[in-house]
Amino acid sequence: MYVAVKGGEKAIKSSLKLLEKKRKETGTKSIEINQIKEQLSFAVDRVINEGSLYDKDLSALAIKQSQGDLVEAIFLLRAYRTTLERYAYSTAIDTSKIIIKRRISASFKDIPGGQILGPTFDYSHRLLDFSLMKEDEINSYENINNQEPKNKEFPSVIDYLNNENLLEQEINNLNDNPFDVTRDPMKFPASRDQWMQILARGDEGFLLGLSYSAIRGFGSKGTHPFVGEIKYGIVDIFISPDELGFEICIGEIEISECQMIDQFAGNKNTPPQFTRGYGLTFGYNERKSMAISIVDRALKSEGYGEEIKFPIQDQEFVLYHADNVEAQGFVTHLKLPHYVDFQGELNLIRKLRNEILQGKKL
Amino acid sequence: MKTGFNFAYLDEATKRMIRRKILKAVCIPGYQCPFGGREMPLAYGWGTGGIQVTASIIGKQDILKVIDQGADDTTNAVSIKNFFKRVCNIMTTDRTAEASLIQTRHRIPETTLNKDQIIVYQVPQPEPLRKLEPKEKETRKLHAYKEYALMHVKLYEEISQFGSVIKTWAYPVETNNRYITDPTPIPKFDNPKMNNMEALQLFGAGREKRIYAIPPYTKVKSLDFDDHPFEIQTWDECCSICGSTKSYLDEIIINNEGKKNFICSDTDFCKSNLEKNK
Numbered sequence: 001m002y003v004a005v006k007g008g009e010k011a012i013k014s015s016l017k018l019l020e021k022k023r024k025e026t027g028t029k030s031i032e033i034n035q036i037k038e039q040l041s042f043a044v045d046r047v048i049n050e051g052s053l054y055d056k057d058l059s060a061l062a063i064k065q066s067q068g069d070l071v072e073a074i075f076l077l078r079a080y081r082t083t084l085e086r087y088a089y090s091t092a093i094d095t096s097k098i099i100i101k102r103r104i105s106a107s108f109k110d111i112p113g114g115q116i117l118g119p120t121f122d123y124s125h126r127l128l129d130f131s132l133m134k135e136d137e138i139n140s141y142e143n144i145n146n147q148e149p150k151n152k153e154f155p156s157v158i159d160y161l162n163n164e165n166l167l168e169q170e171i172n173n174l175n176d177n178p179f180d181v182t183r184d185p186m187k188f189p190a191s192r193d194q195w196m197q198i199l200a201r202g203d204e205g206f207l208l209g210l211s212y213s214a215i216r217g218f219g220s221k222g223t224h225p226f227v228g229e230i231k232y233g234i235v236d237i238f239i240s241p242d243e244l245g246f247e248i249c250i251g252e253i254e255i256s257e258c259q260m261i262d263q264f265a266g267n268k269n270t271p272p273q274f275t276r277g278y279g280l281t282f283g284y285n286e287r288k289s290m291a292i293s294i295v296d297r298a299l300k301s302e303g304y305g306e307e308i309k310f311p312i313q314d315q316e317f318v319l320y321h322a323d324n325v326e327a328q329g330f331v332t333h334l335k336l337p338h339y340v341d342f343q344g345e346l347n348l349i350r351k352l353r354n355e356i357l358q359g360k361k362l
Numbered sequence: 363m364k365t366g367f368n369f370a371y372l373d374e375a376t377k378r379m380i381r382r383k384i385l386k387a388v389c390i391p392g393y394q395c396p397f398g399g400r401e402m403p404l405a406y407g408w409g410t411g412g413i414q415v416t417a418s419i420i421g422k423q424d425i426l427k428v429i430d431q432g433a434d435d436t437t438n439a440v441s442i443k444n445f446f447k448r449v450c451n452i453m454t455t456d457r458t459a460e461a462s463l464i465q466t467r468h469r470i471p472e473t474t475l476n477k478d479q480i481i482v483y484q485v486p487q488p489e490p491l492r493k494l495e496p497k498e499k500e501t502r503k504l505h506a507y508k509e510y511a512l513m514h515v516k517l518y519e520e521i522s523q524f525g526s527v528i529k530t531w532a533y534p535v536e537t538n539n540r541y542i543t544d545p546t547p548i549p550k551f552d553n554p555k556m557n558n559m560e561a562l563q564l565f566g567a568g569r570e571k572r573i574y575a576i577p578p579y580t581k582v583k584s585l586d587f588d589d590h591p592f593e594i595q596t597w598d599e600c601c602s603i604c605g606s607t608k609s610y611l612d613e614i615i616i617n618n619e620g621k622k623n624f625i626c627s628d629t630d631f632c633k634s635n636l637e638k639n640k
Contacts, residue, residue: 183398
């Protein structure tokens with residue numbers, strides 16, 4: 001029977017209804033936005049990152065609406081943020097002034113301010129906890145005596161290496177007009193501000209795979225990067241409106257930051273030195289911030305005059321394919337009808353076959 | 363009707379930015395203008411570039427037609443049309459002759475377009491050289507130097523291997539004797555319609571963030587060789603609904619034994635043709 005993708009109007013309506021039915025099949029209780037925010041907080045944090053909008057309520061709403069399809073939730077959030085007006089650019093955040101929740105260094109045994117494990121799955125045993133199958137009530141943890149660190153100043157650990165010039169200098173001159181990937185089309189060669197934004201919004205799985213490829217063997221010289229420092233905590237956001245001429249704090253956000261140390265063999269002009277890879281994300285996204293820091297270092301290869309031979313070092317390969325809203329859209333567009341084009345191919349292949357079978361050509 | 367969004371979804375500053383890029387694109391026919399493409403509530407690859415172009419130029423008096431594969435009633439065409447109905451509250455039509463603005467994916471209507479119309483193409487990959495050179499940095503240089511040997515060699519190789527150029531859709535064209543341009547995945551059957559078209563042709567690539575244009579009455583030439591001139595598709599069959607022998611035909615399988623029928627891909631043309639012949 002001929003049931004092409006036509007008569008679309010009615011089909012779309014029914015399809016949306018079926019989708020909604022899927023969510024309400026047996027009439028279980030509706031999940032509250034707050035429940036998603038607290039009990040699925042890692043999902044919420046992934047969606048604010050790749051959706052690139054720091055709004056945990058809307059993130060939770062998007063997760064609910066997309067029925068847990070996180071790439072779909074990210075897409076929903078992006079399509080919302082694109083309609084928002086741009087009032088101002090914030091000044092660069094200072095991650096040394098942070099209400100710290102977790103902070104570790106794998107390069108130094110002890111660090112000023114101390115190693116703080118904080119909340120992490122790292123040392124949990126990955127055994128299914130069957131008691132969660134039926135959890136009656138969740139007791140509030142608010143009254144539990146939490147030992148908040150008193151210190152509010154956590155200077156970057158790896159800057160200690162600066163004293164001996166062992167580490168490359170971080171660029172201090174911040175660009176007044178940073179590249180804005182939400183406003184400017186991609187440009188090559190890409191600047192670091194451009195790629196850092198794309199990586200922050202980039203698909204976690206893609207970046208994880210890329211960074212894995214680099215440390216496993218498809219990266220520069222097979223060197224092993226070191227975690228200089230990982231931080232997770234709350235920082236203030238400032239803007240400096242032209243009319244005022246001074247900074248005002250407009251709120252606070254949770255961030256995860258990773259400083260990776262990598263080697264550099266040196267060249268004619270520079271003696272061997274450690275180099276940096278940097279990763280920053282909204283919320284608690286430690287794994288992703290680590291992946292970004294490795295990709296960041298690889299993308300700097302060109303600037304160090306290193307040979308570009310692996311995918312992770314290739315700007316166009318990495319930056320054009322990191323965005324999952326773009327990627328999912330284009331991959332899934334293949335399910336749109338292509339029968340006009342396919343008819344062209346059919347027509348051609350019959351013609352080519354006929355010519356060959358009749359011994360006309362070749 | 364209140365939609366909660368600005369007219370045509372995009373904010374006015376964004377629309378103005380896109381219109382400026384369109385003007386630039388019109389001034390340099392076939393040149394791919396980078397633009398600050400926005401995220402749209404439809405998926406990339408599903409027409410976001412075309413939607414942004416349409417949203418930037420559409421006015422309250424416009425009558426919009428949206429087609430996909432030549433048809434007005436395919437799901438994606440319906441979905442895009444509904445989007446504009448929702449955020450613009452404008453008139454839409456299936457009739458090519460009635461429309462002032464036509465957004466299309468993969469076809470140019472069979473009915474000749476006139477000078478009061480604009481056709482907006484959805485573009486998956488604006489760069490005709492991309493399959494030959496993956497790097498944007500390089501392809502931009504190739505265009506700047508008008509260095510198109512790669513493309514000519516590719517076509518030559520196809521002829522030497524298969525006896526003819528085997529590109530049947532997205533068949534590359536040269537615009538205004540200058541830029542090699544991707545006509546979007548329309549069948550090569552539609553290429554001749556682009557030449558000297560009275561209507562303004564605009565092309566929007568959302569994911570790749572490029573806009574290009576072919577102004578009215580511009581020369582558009584499908585690439586070929588003197589001894590292997592460009593040819594369009596032909597069918598031995600005619601449309602089984604309206605009997606047309608001049609339109610692009612879709613092949614449909616009508617029973618489990620694989621029996622085939624052919625029908626017009628352009629649903630409006632087919633309907634009009636049928637009415638005319640009655």
